[in-house]
Amino acid sequence: MTLHELTVEATEIRKALLTMIYHAKAGHIGGALSSTDLITALYFSVLNIDPANPAWKGRDYFILSKGHSVEPYLVALARRGFFPVEELSTFYRFGSRLIGHPNNQVPGIEMNTGALGHGLSIAVGMAIGLKKSQRMNRVFALMGDGELAEGSIWEAAMAASHYQLDNLVAIIDRNHLQISGSTEDVMTLEPLADRWKSFGWQVQEIDGNDMQQIVQTLGSAPFVQRKPSLVIAHTVKGKGVVAMENIAHWHHGVPDKALYESAMATFDRLQKELNNE
Amino acid sequence: MSELRSCREAYTETLRELATQDPDIIVLSSDARGSCTLNGFVDHLPEQYVEIGIAEQNLIGVSAGLAAVGKKPYVCAPACFLSARSLEQIKVDVAYSHQNVKILGVSGGISYGALGASHHTLHDIAALRAIPDIMVIIPSDAVQTQAVLRQVSALDGAAYIRIGRDKIPAVYASRPEVEPFTLGKATLLRDGRDVTLVACGELVHHALMACDLLAEQGIEARLLDMASLKPFDTDAIIQAAEETRAIVTIEEHSINGGLGATVSQIVTAHHPIRVRTLALPDEFLVTGTSLELFAHYRLDAKGIAASTADLLASTETH
Secondary structure, eight states, X not given: OOHHHHHHHHHHHHHHHHHXXXXXXXXXXXXHHHHHHHHHHIIIIISOOOTTOTTOTTOXXXXXXXXXXXXXXXXXXXXXTSSOGGGGGGTTOTTOSOOSSOOTTSTTOOSOOOSTTOHHHHHHHHHHHHHHTTOOOOEEEEEESGGGGSHHHHHHHHHHHHTTXXXXXXXXXXXXXXXXXXXXXXXXXXXXXXXXXXXXXXEEEEETTOHHHHHXXXXXXXXXXXXXXXXXXXXXTTTTOGGGTTOGGGGSOOOOHHHHHHXXXXXXXXXXXXXXX | OOOEEEHHHHHHHHHHHHHHHOTTEEEEESSOXXXXXXXXXXXXXXXXXXXXXXXXXXXXXXXXXXXXXXXXXXXXEEHHHHTTTTHHXXXXXXXITTOOOEEEEESOBXXXXXXXXXXXXXXXXXXXXXXXXXXEEOOSSHHHHHHHHHXXXXXXXXXXXXXXXXXXXXXXXXXXXXOOOOTXXXXXXXXXXXXXXXXXXXXXXXXXXXXXXXXXXXXXXXXXXXXXXXXXXXXXXXXXXXXXXXXXXXXXEESSSSHHHHHHHHHHHHSOOEEEEEEEOSSOOOSOOHHHHHHXXXXXXXXXXXXXXXXXXXXXXX
């Protein structure tokens, strides 16, 4: 996909996830919207995958460590062809396999996540296993910034550099907010890049809502040999719905009818503008 | 006295055989290769060993990731840490995510004795039996440990196996006629019509000696080795309740939520008779070696026999 097509796709995904959350009356909308551009770029440009054969041995692996941002992940998988788009309307419903966190009964989802701080360890294990088998697949893991307070993340960060996992790319959705407020008020993360560098990672910082920067950076990852790569993607929580942007309440708020309709109208206008470009 | 052998040496011997034939087997530990008797394995198959350092959460997460790309990880670490600190990774990354990870908890129960409660594992049956899609097995000697490993290694699925630390007497080496382990089945070690003893782990040996003491008093005890705690042999328990007058369970675990609770649940639902649970009390234990503690808490042969005779006497008065 071109950058323009990816931007159009990200808007489609935002509309779909907003609709899912509105009808389910549940979901984690803030982090879903902040990570939508990253997930769009991964699934429509960066990852080497085959929707017709989710278990294809040559695929790149993706782990959503911040499992609560499942909505853009499910929409991207469905729109990419892993399962029917119509199934998205079952999100959160009785008996559905589309639950509030990633579930590997869904085609394309590798692992069940949701308990924070697990995903990087899993990705490290995948990267070690692939290297042992001389397979060239890459492993991507998307983490939240609030989840970096989990000690297991740093156990995994240490192991990744110890084993020189240059087939591993971790991404932080750095939206600066978690459920109780600012990440820096809840538990200081800065100097974040220096912390990861000191653990032996090659770090790049980007605007995680800028499609050109995302594609350029993730497309060139892993960055160096014999070191794991980290992308700190600075994003806006609630990105695209102005009333939700940068407000901690929208970690898992559900829009009412008026807000839903005005947000959808805004996305429709954005799409029209994009189509006229 | 029969030959003494530790289950951990038996386990790693068989693991090395399996790994030699299957390069996808990867063994992982958390700076516990000595405790797990893995030094020989690491020397012979260094490419099939991954050291994680003292980081048990990462240990299980990495193992799940290895399994997800087609490797066959075998985690070996002290049971006390795996069953507590890594419990969420076992639940979510391994069991819930359906990953083929085999977990060996060594030096479980009160093997670490005087090292204290931080190193005791008296909650693992309760904790792990409550998680779906993971087998829970506590073998009773070196021969059974090897049989367990061979059976479980042939299955695609998660398993937690707990063994002790010390060299212990053989239960099965002198009984070649007995099949030492069948997953989901109790192993009948001795038949009897008066009472059934149901035991697992190292205490099976003590229960066997208790059967001899009971026989001297004219009590014919049946003994079931219930190494397979999940899947569990419900039928063998129902049959014991129907055919014998009482059941005594014996386990190196807390009195809460272990073998005794499991057996009682089955007996009350199907054929109510008296069940007595012999286990460690709901308290932090006095200082001592595991053998000293077995005696102190009446889990040795003498204690088991006395509790059993007492239970039978009380059932007669009813």
